Amino acid sequence: MKLDARDRLILKFLQADCRMSNADLAERVGLSPSACWRKTRSLEESGVIESYRARVSPQAVGLGFQALVHVQLTRHNPEHLNEFITAMEVRPEVLDCYATTGQADYHLRVLCKDIAAYNDFLEGFLFRLSAVESAQTNVVLKEIKRNPSVPV
Known part of the structure; x- marks a missing residue:
């Protein structure tokens, strides 16, 4: 269009x-x-407008821990990739998931209640996926800009 x-x-x-x-x-x-x-x-x-949403304050709903997680996979065969992608799509903590070039295969933006909840996410979920070799976490200290709008 x-x-x-x-x-x-x-x-x-x-x-x-x-x-x-x-x-x-x-x-x-x-x-x-x-x-x-x-x-x-x-x-x-035509799909230019994909949906309408409310923007919710994470802190107001008790989600004060945010991290950027850089995930390296062990294997890149279709079975493992599909398992990983499907797992990311259904986890509510994973707000965004990007396949990228560079050292990490995927980059996630994860939102949790606190560090303990994030540790549960890592140990009870992410590290149990057979496709995941390693993950590096960058904790978000302060949000400088969060803009869901597309520049038109």
Whole structure:
């Protein structure tokens, strides 16, 4: 889908506040409410807008420990890769998982209640996966920037 300037404005405003009414959105992007609704619907149907979500404060829900985990695999055969990927997809502590180049095969962003919960995650889950050779942890001391928006 080719995005025009108004599509990009719609995306910008919805990323900032997805609960904005269609009437307010239409006014901000300079369209009638019906034209704005059609454009927004088209962005949803084409997959440009993947979903709508609430941004929750981790600390407010008791999740004060965050780490970046760099995982090295023992084997890269399809069976082990599928086991690892499936395991990452279902674990709620794993917020993000990226296959990357470089020393580590995967990078995870993990959110837990505390260091004890993180240790349980490592010992009771991650290190029990047959594909995992090692993991290096970088504890997040302070969040400088957390931006879920895509620059449009």
